[in-house]
Amino acid sequence: xxxxxxxxxxxxxxxxxxxxxxxxxxxxxxxxxxxxxxxxxxxxxxxxxxxxxxxxxxxxxxxxxxxxxxxxxxxxxxxxxxxxxxxxxxxxxxxxxxxxxxxxxxxxxxxxxxxxxxxxxxxxxxxxxxxxxx
Amino acid sequence: xxxxxxxxxxxxxxxxxxxxxxxxxxxxxxxxxxxxxxxxxxxxxxxxxxxxxxxxxxxxxxxxxxxxxxxxxxxxxxxxxxxxxxxxxxxxxxxxxxxxxxxxxxxxxxxxxxxxxxxxxxxxxxxxxxxxxx
DNA sequence: ATGCAAAATGTAATATTATAACATTACACT
DNA sequence: AGTGTAATGTTATAATATTACATTTTGCAT
Numbered sequence: 653x654x655x656x657x658x659x660x661x662x663x664x665x666x667x668x669x670x671x672x673x674x675x676x677x678x679x680x681x682x683x684x685x686x687x688x689x690x691x692x693x694x695x696x697x698x699x700x701x702x703x704x705x706x707x708x709x710x711x712x713x714x715x716x717x718x719x720x721x722x723x724x725x726x727x728x729x730x731x732x733x734x735x736x737x738x739x740x741x742x743x744x745x746x747x748x749x750x751x752x753x754x755x756x757x758x759x760x761x762x763x764x765x766x767x768x769x770x771x772x773x774x775x776x777x778x779x780x781x782x783x784x785x786x
Numbered sequence: 787x788x789x790x791x792x793x794x795x796x797x798x799x800x801x802x803x804x805x806x807x808x809x810x811x812x813x814x815x816x817x818x819x820x821x822x823x824x825x826x827x828x829x830x831x832x833x834x835x836x837x838x839x840x841x842x843x844x845x846x847x848x849x850x851x852x853x854x855x856x857x858x859x860x861x862x863x864x865x866x867x868x869x870x871x872x873x874x875x876x877x878x879x880x881x882x883x884x885x886x887x888x889x890x891x892x893x894x895x896x897x898x899x900x901x902x903x904x905x906x907x908x909x910x911x912x913x914x915x916x917x918x919x920x
Numbered sequence: 921a922t923g924c925a926a927a928a929t930g931t932a933a934t935a936t937t938a939t940a941a942c943a944t945t946a947c948a949c950t
Numbered sequence: 951a952g953t954g955t956a957a958t959g960t961t962a963t964a965a966t967a968t969t970a971c972a973t974t975t976t977g978c979a980t
Contacts, residue, residue, distance in 0.1 A: 655916065661928065661929085661975090661976095662928095662929095663929075664928090665933080679965085679966080680965095680966070680967080681965070681966070692932065693930080693931080694930075694932085695966080695967070695968090696929095696930085696931085696932095696967085696968075696969095697929075697930075697931095698968065699966095699968080700928075700929080704928090714834070714849045715906075715908070716849045716850040716906060718937095718965085718966065718967095720940090737895055737898055737900045739900075740903065746898060746900070748894060749892070749899070751894060751897075753894075756851065756890065757907075757909050760882060760885060760887075760909070761871055761909055761911060764871055764880060764882070764914075765913075765914040765917070766871045766873075766880070766909070766911055766912065766913055766914065766917075767911045767917050768911045769874065769910050769911035769914040770908060770909075770910050770911070771848055771907065771908060771909045771910065772849075772907075772908050773905065773906075773907045773908075774849070774893075774905060774906050774907075775891050775894070775895055775902060775904075775905045776903050776904050777895060777900055777901045777902045777903035778900065778901040778903070779899075779900055780898075780899040783899070783900075783901050785884070795956090795957060795958085796957095796958095797957080797958075800956090813937080814936095814937070814938080815936070815937070827959080827960080828959075828960065828961085829937080829938070829939090829957085830938085830939075830940095830958095830960085830961095831939065831958075831960095833937090833939080834957075834958080835957095838956095840959090852936085852937065852938095852966095881926085897927090917974075
């Protein structure tokens with residue numbers, strides 16, 4: 653099974669496309685409504701596409717919001733792990749990358765005799781734009 | 787409004803009690819089924835009690851699982867922020883405490899010009915017991 | 921090119937998680 | 951005792967996600 657986005661299926665491409673063109677995370681049913689004209693009729697078609705896209709790392713789920721975002725990082729190695737900054741005011745979401753979260757969490761886990769595998773981190777606060785617009 | 791657990795209401799005490807006696811995180815509807823004999827009949831009663839318990843820091847939500855756990859730490863200051871180790875094999879959940887996650891995340895956020903307020907962190911892997919039982 | 925196996929699809933139904941709306945009751949405080 | 955806030959009870963419904971099963975497409979070894 654190859655993993656590049658070129659050989660995504662029609663439904664997968666459709667879902668990825670709508671996410672990539674969205675400036676915000678989207679919910680599954682919002683995605684569904686947006687693409688019903690393109691032949692996708694049931695929630696399951698959306699969820700199946702999302703599952704696959706998440707599996708290959710093109711999409712991440714934001715657990716606290718039941719929302720999905722397309723990953724902007726070419727060759728994102730997040731795959732299963734994700735780290736987000738979520739603005740509580742404007743709902744803007746930024747993915748944290750290129751940091752050493754993995755090793756930091758591994759150490760924290762080890763202190764509890766826990767073997768790290770993956771994580772999801774969601775940090776809430778104010779984004780650059782909203783920080784000053786009080 | 788005082789916050790100590792002594793002046794919780796009947797429903798809140800009932801919900802907290804079932805969570806405290808559970809060795810695992812529980813889902814809202816599981817809680818509901820478990821306490822229907824105690825006069826709680828509707829989901830909303832459970833969710834309202836949970837909301838309050840979360841607000842005062844006696845209960846935390848595990849976002850990735852839609853589950854709820856009673857906090858074991860007297861005077862837990864987690865309130866809104868939470869950090870968990872979640873075993874992928876046995877579903878055991880441990881809360882990370884007394885660490886410097888707050889300051890670490892603040893710094894990570896600052897690098898992105900983001901003002902940290904709170905977070906939820908869920909680390910998945912193998913707990914002490916399951917690590918060796920392969 | 922053919923046939924097989926794996927993956928993806930289509931469709932309907934249903935399960936699970938959570939909230940809206942609104943009338944009522946309990947309780948702390950003056 | 952009266953008042954205001956929080957909590958409650960109840961019904962209905964919204965929002966999120968999965969099961970089940972029949973069918974089609976695709977990759978790829980022969």
